Amino acid sequence: MSVVETILVFVVAPAAAVGVMALLIWGRGDTRGPRYRPGREWPYEPVWYAPHPLAVQDLSQRGPARPQLPAAVSARTVTSAPPAPTAAGGARGTW
């Protein structure tokens, strides 16, 4: 085995193999988001996600219509106010 062959087999080939693996591991880092690590601070602005409005509206239009009281009756006898938009329950957790 000549010197060139030796270098090719023992230096260039392993280096190429390591390089390919390094590319596979770190090369696509940009497609994944930043990873959350518990205990580190959270530097991002608050975000609030809501479902698409159609997802909730769709449902109220499906199914049989609900029986309706005549307006006069409902105004006189059923005077329940709509529920107040306050928190009623829930849970909490820490990690």
Next chain:
Amino acid sequence: MSTHGTVTSEGPEAMSPHAAATTTGADRAHDPGPFSMKQLERLDEALTMASRETGISFTVYVGALAGDTRVTAEALFPRLGAKAANGVLLAVDPGQRVLEIVTGQVSAKRLPDRSCALAALSMTAAFGSGDLVGGIVNGLRMLSDQAGHPPRLR
């Protein structure tokens, strides 16, 4: 169904949940939020499916909860407006490592505190291992399974 959750970048004092409008990758480039596009798609699908199946409007807040986290989360909750009574807020503060689930007057009847606690437990387990989106998606799935279909569809 290709809607994505939108991102609001105001402080908690001024913010209200944005109705999810379609955002593109180009939009996201200006606003490097905490989640990647793929994660946002998972979040959006989970939110939309949970809300569609149950008729409850689920919303997810991710960010700092100042002061008493419970009080802050309950103060955010009425900003859902008309949807608040039949809404659920999952407020996650990754910095303080606190999760608050808030239910409204109507949604609490279908999601008792015990079910919320179970979902919270599952979510915090995922958060503890660094999987924010996975935990939120799982929690939404558990809560929507618990709530079931709205009465008029049964």
